Amino acid sequence: MRYKYQAHLDSIANCPMPHFAPRKAEAYRYVFSDSAEKSFLPVLAKNPNRALNWNDVDRCSGWALSFFTSAATARTLFESLRRLNPRIHKSLGNGIAVGQLSSGDGVSCEAERSGHFELHEYDGTELASKFSLLEALI
Amino acid sequence: MELLAGQRIKIHPLASLERRSDLVYFDGPLLSLFENAQGEPFLFVWADVDAAANRWIAFRVTPEQLSSFLRKRITLRDLLLTPPDGYVFVSDMSGPGEFDSVWMLRVEDVPEAYLPAPDSYYEFEPTHSDVDLVALARQYHSPLLDLHLVRGKGIRFGTADVTTLGSMLRSTGELAESIAISLFAGQAVEGTTKREHARAYGQFEFVTQKAASFSAILRPLITQQNFAGFADRTSEVVDAMLGLLSATPDYAGLKEAAGKHDDPVIRHLEVFAKEVQARNIGIEVRWALPTSDMPRSAKIDPHSSTRIVDNINRLEHDESEGFWTQGVFLAVDTKLRSYRFQSAAGRESLGHFDPKLAYPITNISFKLQYRVYMNRRTAKVSGRSKPRIDETIGEMDGLSEQNL
Numbered sequence: 001m002r003y004k005y006q007a008h009l010d011s012i013a014n015c016p017m018p019h020f021a022p023r024k025a026e027a028y029r030y031v032f033s034d035s036a037e038k039s040f041l042p043v044l045a046k047n048p049n050r051a052l053n054w055n056d057v058d059r060c061s062g063w064a065l066s067f068f069t070s071a072a073t074a075r076t077l078f079e080s081l082r083r084l085n086p087r088i089h090k091s092l093g094n095g096i097a098v099g100q101l102s103s104g105d106g107v108s109c110e111a112e113r114s115g116h117f118e119l120h121e122y123d124g125t126e127l128a129s130k131f132s133l134l135e136a137l138i
Numbered sequence: 139m140e141l142l143a144g145q146r147i148k149i150h151p152l153a154s155l156e157r158r159s160d161l162v163y164f165d166g167p168l169l170s171l172f173e174n175a176q177g178e179p180f181l182f183v184w185a186d187v188d189a190a191a192n193r194w195i196a197f198r199v200t201p202e203q204l205s206s207f208l209r210k211r212i213t214l215r216d217l218l219l220t221p222p223d224g225y226v227f228v229s230d231m232s233g234p235g236e237f238d239s240v241w242m243l244r245v246e247d248v249p250e251a252y253l254p255a256p257d258s259y260y261e262f263e264p265t266h267s268d269v270d271l272v273a274l275a276r277q278y279h280s281p282l283l284d285l286h287l288v289r290g291k292g293i294r295f296g297t298a299d300v301t302t303l304g305s306m307l308r309s310t311g312e313l314a315e316s317i318a319i320s321l322f323a324g325q326a327v328e329g330t331t332k333r334e335h336a337r338a339y340g341q342f343e344f345v346t347q348k349a350a351s352f353s354a355i356l357r358p359l360i361t362q363q364n365f366a367g368f369a370d371r372t373s374e375v376v377d378a379m380l381g382l383l384s385a386t387p388d389y390a391g392l393k394e395a396a397g398k399h400d401d402p403v404i405r406h407l408e409v410f411a412k413e414v415q416a417r418n419i420g421i422e423v424r425w426a427l428p429t430s431d432m433p434r435s436a437k438i439d440p441h442s443s444t445r446i447v448d449n450i451n452r453l454e455h456d457e458s459e460g461f462w463t464q465g466v467f468l469a470v471d472t473k474l475r476s477y478r479f480q481s482a483a484g485r486e487s488l489g490h491f492d493p494k495l496a497y498p499i500t501n502i503s504f505k506l507q508y509r510v511y512m513n514r515r516t517a518k519v520s521g522r523s524k525p526r527i528d529e530t531i532g533e534m535d536g537l538s539e540q541n542l
Contacts, residue, residue, distance in 0.1 A: 043165040050166040050192045051234045052182060053157050058166075066165050077164070080262075083255040084214050085168055087186045092165065 002123040003106070005042065005063045009120070015060035016120045019110070022103035027067040027119075028074045029131065030093035036128040039093060040065060050091055064118035065127070067108075071096050071134055073115030078137050089138050099131030139186045139193055140251055142228055144243030152196055152227060152237055155180050156273065158349060159264045159295070161208075169214070171204070171264070171349070172196075175277070179204050179349070181217065185252040191230035191238055195252060197221040201296070204349075207260055208295050214258040219245055264295050269348045271426040271433045274355065281427045283342055283356040283376060285310055290419025296349030302417050307344070307354060309410040310423070313403070314340035317382075318375045320400040339371040376425045376434075382407055383423060383436035387445040392453060408450050411443035458515040464537070465510075470502050477531065479510070487512075489529030497534045510534040 009015045031039035043049055044062035051062075068074040074096050081088045101108065106121040121127070155172035158179075162169035172180040179199050186193040199207075200222050206212045218226065226248060230239045275282045285306060292299020318340025323332050342356035358372040378399075385391030386407065396404055414421060418440050426433040438446075465481035475491045491499055492513070502508070511533035 048187070048191050048232045050168075050184060050187065052167050052170050052194075052231075053234055062166070081162070081164060081168060083258045084162060085184050086251060086254065088168070088184075090187050091184070091192075 004121040004123050004125060005045070006123065008044070008063050009060070012060045012063075016064070016107055017060065017109070020107040020118075020120060022106070023101070023108050024103055025067075025069070025101045025108070025117075026098065027101045027117075028069070028071050028096050028098050028134070029065065029067050030074065030078065030137070031095050031097040031131070031133065032093045033095045033133055033136065039097070040127045040131075061118060064120045067101070067117055067119060069111045069115040069117070071098065075135075075137065077114065077116070082138075094138050095136045096134045097131040098134045099127065101127075101130075105130075139188050139230075140249040142241045142243060142249070143247040144228065144241040146239060146241050148240075150227060150229075150237070150240045150242075152229060152240065153235065155196075156270055158269065161260070161264050162262045163265045173348075174198075177346070177348075183214065183218065183254070185228070191232045194229050194231060195226050195248065196229060197226040198223050205296060208264075210259045210261075213256065214254040214260070215256060218248065218254060221245065264351065269353050269355075271355075271424050272428070272430050274348075275426045275428045275430065278345065278357060279428060280357050280361060281370075281372065281425065282345070283358075284422075284424040284426070284433070285354040285356060286422040286424060287352045287354070288420040288422055289351060291417045293352055293419060295351050296347075298347075298352040298354075302419065303352070303354065305413050305417070306419070306421065307356075309406070309413045311340075311342060313382075313406040313410050314342065314375055314379055316340070316402045316406045317378045317399065318371070320403045321374060321378065322371060340375045373425070373427070380423060380425065380434055380436040383438050386449060387442040389449045389452060392446070392449040396453060404450060408447060411438070411446040411450075414438055414443035415440050415447065454515060458513065460511060460513045460532070462509060462511050464507060466507055467502055467504055470499060472500055475499065479512075479531075482507075487529050489531065492530045492532040495532060495534070497536075501536075503536070507537045508534050509537055 003009055003016070029039070042063050042065055044059065049062070068077075078088070078092070081092070101119065104122065105125045105127065106119045108119040109117050111117040151174060155174055158171045158173050160167040160170050167182070168184045170182040172182060174180065179201060180196055181199055183195045184192065185195050195218065197218065198221060199217055203212070203217055203220075203222075207214065207217055224245065226243050226245060228241045228243055228248075229237050232238050269284060269286070271282055271284050287293045287298055287303070287306065290302065292302045315337045318338070319333055319336045322336035322339055338360050341359040343359055345355045345357045347354055360372070382395055382403075386395055420437070420439040422435055422437045424433040424435040463481045465479055467477055468480055468486070469478040471477070475493070476489065477491065478486060478488055480486050489512070510531045513530045513532050515528045515530075
């Protein structure tokens with residue numbers, strides 16, 4: 001299967017990493033309540049991208065989308081980030097959306113202890129229609 | 139984005155700073171640690187974004203302030219409002235390294251909307267820690283060895299427990315010296331013994347430390363000039379050390395290494411691995427020349443160190459043997475449970491009685507012959523010329539005079 005950002009992944013060694021696999025999961029993601037289009041862009045596809053340096057591991061991760069396993073973990077992290085960066089909603093989003101990821105959407109890693117995981121989308125995947133706004137963050 | 143009241147400047151130090159670590163990272167950095175050429179820390183705090191650029195607030199902090207923040211004693215707001223220079227830089231960046239616009243602001247002019255919350259304590263773990271070892275090697279005009287203590291007992295960002303650091307520096311240094319002796323002891327120069335001369339190629343001195351979690355930067359004691367394409371001897375020592383750390387968690391790798399190196403190298407590798415186990419630490423050992431493109435490296439953690447120690451024990455076990463023999467005791471120390479034994483063939487040996495030996499050793503008579511089961515363990519695990527042989531008596535029977 002081709003990935004949505006295949007041309008970029010081709011230039012990065014070992015990307016996606018071998019532990020990424022197709023999975024089904026309920027997933028929560030930070031989104032912009034006024035723009036579905038802006039809400040499902042990986043960080044490196046955004047312009048300007050919030051970066052000071054990128055090594056290969058960062059770059060690989062930068063072409064994946066971030067999700068959480070629960071709304072509570074997403075909200076907790078957002079509040080922690082907001083204490084340090086009051087305008088974080090302008091970069092990450094101002095709400096949490098929920099949706100079902102299927103194995104045909106791409107390959108993802110197992111969730112970390114924090115509940116965060118990443119998905120590399122297959123070519124043709126459109127997640128905006130599968131997710132709906134669950135709650136506002138600010 | 140907010141309007142800024144400061145002075146827009148064209149000359150600033152931000153482009154010359156080097157990233158050390160991302161202290162907060164989610165889909166890219168949000169709070170990053172940089173250093174200037176003098177090793178002074180600077181923080182980059184993400185502040186805002188519009189269609190053209192991300193805005194960062196950058197300012198110098200003291201090492202004490204940084205340590206207090208990482209230990210959750212002061213907040214990011216405290217740091218931003220009390221920079222040692224009294225001012226901060228605000229930079230709009232359209233991409234990595236693109237300082238499109240830079241302003242210098244008095245602290246009181248930083249927009250309220252950008253100030254972290256009063257309870258902005260550090261709740262994260264540093265990631266993407268990085269010391270640019272090649273750049274540092276160029277700065278010092280010397281090859282450098284980075285003993286990067288990634289995690290473990292007493293290891294925090296920029297600090298290390300003295301016993302952990304001390305033991306790892308010592309065990310690394312002794313391993314490198316033993317490798318140098320193993321590789322080069324056959325070659326002497328005037329005024330030194332062969333061992334002293336060889337050891338010098340594996341000796342290092344502590345140069346500096348970097349926060350990443352904790353990197354001890356070491357420099358070879360002697361410098362060597364070589365023709366292009368020829369490795370210097372210290373590089374050979376370090377390559378051998380990196381090879382040992384990478385290969386010996388596999389049994390086949392240890393057997394091969396034991397065939398290449400003297401016994402003390404394997405002994406010092408065992409000491410190094412046991413220190414890693416005992417202190418539950420993860421280490422990355424890196425080596426860079428001023429002319430390198432990339433540092434060479436090897437990693438070891440408690441899991442791989444356990445495998446190294448197990449493999450060394452297995453290798454010794456594989457080289458042990460047991461056999462029955464017959465003879466007389468020439469001496470017995472019941473307190474130390476040691477003996478001198480002469481076999482019927484006339485071979486004398488020294489050893490210890492196994493603690494599980496059932497026969498009461500106080501009953502041993504020097505006039506009687508005994509049939510003993512001797513377990514011989516060769517402590518040598520490589521091609522050393524004189525192996526150390528440990529013998530223990532695990533079983534024995536006294537023979538009556540009719541059997542003699």
